[in-house]
Amino acid sequence: MQYIRHAKGALAVVAATAACHSLMSAGYAWARDSAAASGDTIFSGAFEFLLTTAASWALMPLLLWAGMRVMGETGNAVLVLVGGLVWVGLSGYCIDDIDFPGGHMSILALTAYVLLGTGLAGVGPGRR
Numbered sequence: 129m130q131y132i133r134h135a136k137g138a139l140a141v142v143a144a145t146a147a148c149h150s151l152m153s154a155g156y157a158w159a160r161d162s163a164a165a166s167g168d169t170i171f172s173g174a175f176e177f178l179l180t181t182a183a184s185w186a187l188m189p190l191l192l193w194a195g196m197r198v199m200g201e202t203g204n205a206v207l208v209l210v211g212g213l214v215w216v217g218l219s220g221y222c223i224d225d226i227d228f229p230g231g232h233m234s235i236l237a238l239t240a241y242v243l244l245g246t247g248l249a250g251v252g253p254g255r256r
């Protein structure tokens with residue numbers, strides 16, 4: 129019943145991706161507002177920008193792990209580690225797409241991440 133593990137992985141990855149993407153969109157809006165309020169000096173909004181990015185990068189592996197554990201799956205190290213690292217790369221690459229009013233990552237990039245995470249959910253010992 130490996131397909132059930134993949135389905136649970138897809139659900140966990142979709143939820144984690146939506147949460148982290150929303151966090152980045154809202155956090156970067158906060159950084160833009162902070163920069164505008166402080167007169168657009170050279171480092172205005174940098175703290176908020178860095179805090180948002182770090183929170184998203186730290187939250188993704190935690191959400192992947194928690195999502196799979198809530199659904200009763202164990203042995204998720206590959207999904208958590210590789211999924212977290214790929215999120216760091218993907219969100220770093222797409223940071224300019226998100227960091228403007230109304231900006232979002234491309235649907236293609238998000239779909240590719242979800243498909244990768246779904247595949248990674250099936251890797252590992254899991255529960256027998």
